[in-house]
Amino acid sequence: MAVPRSFAGLVGLQGEMEWFLNQDVPGAAAEALAARFEGDLRAEEGSFAYVRLVL
Template structure:
């Protein structure tokens, strides 16, 4: 087995690469919790609008129920070798109340409009308060690249 030495990135490079991934990737792990039922984690499609992450799920799903009870959420991009975690409090929009530009951007990215489906859907919007990004142990120091909603670099 051959290992590759990871050269630690500085905060500006981590931020740039994180923003590129948010703009191009499709799936995100969504972690929520219910006060009685505990943690819940599912993958959802997401769309990054430059400021916020937008997701959509069935209005009666466990994720929808959980964020109505406790809007604190953690998101994780799926690559465990290139970790990106976002954390914050979500705002929820029933499909008939979602801002039009957010719904259209979701349609543009995925070719799917939940507002046209049978049954209600819930749009979930996360403006991150904390973002962490790291590749391997060498990057654990300095992994916080957004704190209190402001980019560190």
């Protein structure tokens, strides 16, 4: 989830959140994110958290 520099455009959402470390993210979710943003965080050094919001 990206947060804008100004909170003027911020919208509240209610739902359930799941998070995974990069080594534990479900394969289909990681593939979808990599395709969408043309980059795969699993190939980067370090740890990353994937956050999925289910509305």
